[in-house]
Amino acid sequence: MTKILTSFLIGLLFGTGIVISGMANPAKILNFFDIAGTWDPSLAFVMGGALVVTAIGYRLVLARKHPLLAEGFNLPTRRDLDARLLGGAAVFGIGWGIAGFCPGGGIPALGLGRSEPVIFFVAMLAGMLAVKLLETMRSRTANAT
Amino acid sequence: MTEFTPLTSAFGGMLIGLAVVLLMGFLGRIAGISGIVGTLFSSAPASEKSWRAAFLVGMIVAPTVLFLITGAMPTIDVPPTTAMLVIGGVLVGIGVSFGNGCTSGHGVCGMARLSGRSIAATLTFMATTGATVYLLRHVIGG
Numbered sequence: 001m002t003k004i005l006t007s008f009l010i011g012l013l014f015g016t017g018i019v020i021s022g023m024a025n026p027a028k029i030l031n032f033f034d035i036a037g038t039w040d041p042s043l044a045f046v047m048g049g050a051l052v053v054t055a056i057g058y059r060l061v062l063a064r065k066h067p068l069l070a071e072g073f074n075l076p077t078r079r080d081l082d083a084r085l086l087g088g089a090a091v092f093g094i095g096w097g098i099a100g101f102c103p104g105g106g107i108p109a110l111g112l113g114r115s116e117p118v119i120f121f122v123a124m125l126a127g128m129l130a131v132k133l134l135e136t137m138r139s140r141t142a143n144a145t
Numbered sequence: 146m147t148e149f150t151p152l153t154s155a156f157g158g159m160l161i162g163l164a165v166v167l168l169m170g171f172l173g174r175i176a177g178i179s180g181i182v183g184t185l186f187s188s189a190p191a192s193e194k195s196w197r198a199a200f201l202v203g204m205i206v207a208p209t210v211l212f213l214i215t216g217a218m219p220t221i222d223v224p225p226t227t228a229m230l231v232i233g234g235v236l237v238g239i240g241v242s243f244g245n246g247c248t249s250g251h252g253v254c255g256m257a258r259l260s261g262r263s264i265a266a267t268l269t270f271m272a273t274t275g276a277t278v279y280l281l282r283h284v285i286g287g
Contacts, residue, residue, distance in 0.1 A: 003172065003195075004195050004196055004199045005270040006151050006172070007168070007171075007172060007196040007197075007199040007203070008200065009285040010164050010167045010168050010201035010203065011199065011201060011202065011203025011204045012203035012206060012207055013203075014161055014164035014165070014168075014176060014200070014203070014239075015168060015203060015205065015206070016157075016160055016207045016211060017157045017159070017162075017163070018157065019156050019207055019211055020153055020157035020159025020211075020219075021154045021160075021161065022147075022150060022153075022154055022157065024208075024219070024238040025221040025222060025249075026221065026223045026224060026228040027221070027223070027224055028232050030224060030282075031147045033274050033275045034278050035216075035275070036279060036282075036283055037282055037283065038146050040146075040148070041151075042147075043154065045151045045152075045158060045266060046157055046158035047252065047253070048155060048158060049156065049159040049162060050158040050165070051162065051257055052162065053161075053162025053165075053166065054162040054165045054166055054253055054254065057166030057169075057282075067169065067170060067171055067172055068170060069171045069172045070171075070173040070174075071173075072173055073169065074173050074175065076245075076260065077258060079260075079262065080262075081262060083207045084243050085244055085245060085262055085266055086244075086265060086266065087243060087244070088239075088240050088241065088242065088243025088244025088245065089240065089261060089269040089273075090189060090240070090244075090269050091182055091236050091239055091240035091244070091266075091273075092236070092237055092239075092241050092244050092247060092270050092273075093240070093269065093270030093271065093272065093274040093276075093277065094233075094236050094240070094273050094274070095232075095233045095235070095236025095237035095238075095239075095240055095277060096237060096248075096274045096277075097233070097273065097276070097278045097281065098232055098233030098236065099230050099232075099234050099236075099237060100223065100224065100225050100233070101230075101233070101237070102178075102247050102248045102249075103179040103241060103248075103249070104178040104247065104248055104249040104266065105248070107182075107204045107205060108204045108205065108207045109208075109221060110205050111205040111206055111207060111208040111209055112208050112218065113218075116223040116225075116227075119227060119230045119234065120230045120237075121233040121234070122155070123230065123232075123233070123235045123237075124161075124182075124234040124235070124237045124238040125182070125238060126235055126238060127237060127238020127240075127242070128182070128183055128237040129238075130235075130239065130241065131242035132187065132236070
């Protein structure tokens with residue numbers, strides 16, 4: 001229960017940061033990338049602020065033996081660059097440029113009571129589930145042969 | 146046009162960073178939003194889903210909490226059409242699944258750890274987002 005309440009409060013803090021920073025606002029996102037047009041450099045400051053705090057905070061936190069409410073730190077260990085990673089990132093960027101929402105920006109926007117974030121979120125889920133389905137089918141075919 | 150807001154954006158970014166650090170400090174987890182959503186809508190056990198669901202609910206109530214504090218609901222402006230939201234949304238869902246992350250997981254958590262994979266992924270999606278916006282606004286729409 002402590003874990004769930006803590007997670008809720010951290011999610012609330014994360015969402016508050018997203019909304020204050022402008023990451024939940026597609027007009028601001030799209031203008032950040034529109035250097036040749038109505039450029040708004042604000043999002044560089046979001047990234048800068050988040051990175052400085054995270055880089056310092058991670059150092060302090062990861063120096064501890066274990067997290068306060070869990071047995072160990074879950075950190076990605078892979079180091080290789082593959083086509084799957086870069087291709088996926090490329091497709092994500094195209095989608096972000098079309099819709100103006102990324103996952104972290106779109107979810108707090110769901111709480112604004114507008115329809116656009118809901119449309120984006122459902123479409124994003126459909127994309128995620130399509131990939132899951134494809135992978136399940138692939139592994140089944142691989143197991144069958 | 147949107148107003149250039151360096152101070153509020155940097156402040157918001159620092160709150161995002163603080164939340165990212167706290168999630169690692171308390172739960173030992175990376176705050177990657179696409180990963181959190183993906184696990185929630187998977188066959189993972191309930192124990193893996195509960196904290197993720199609570200995190201997302203926290204994110205969703207953030208605008209309401211801001212409304213209660215400031216007295217004004219945050220406003221956003223959504224230039225894309227419904228069709229663009231659908232197409233873009235599906236591509237985001239596919240991309241983050243193959244790419245194992247998005248702006249939060251790769252762009253903040255991974256970059257702060259100087260992960261080569263995250264730096265490469267972030268540079269890639271920033272480039273394709275920029276190219277897409279340029280195409281839509283200055284080639285097709287221009």
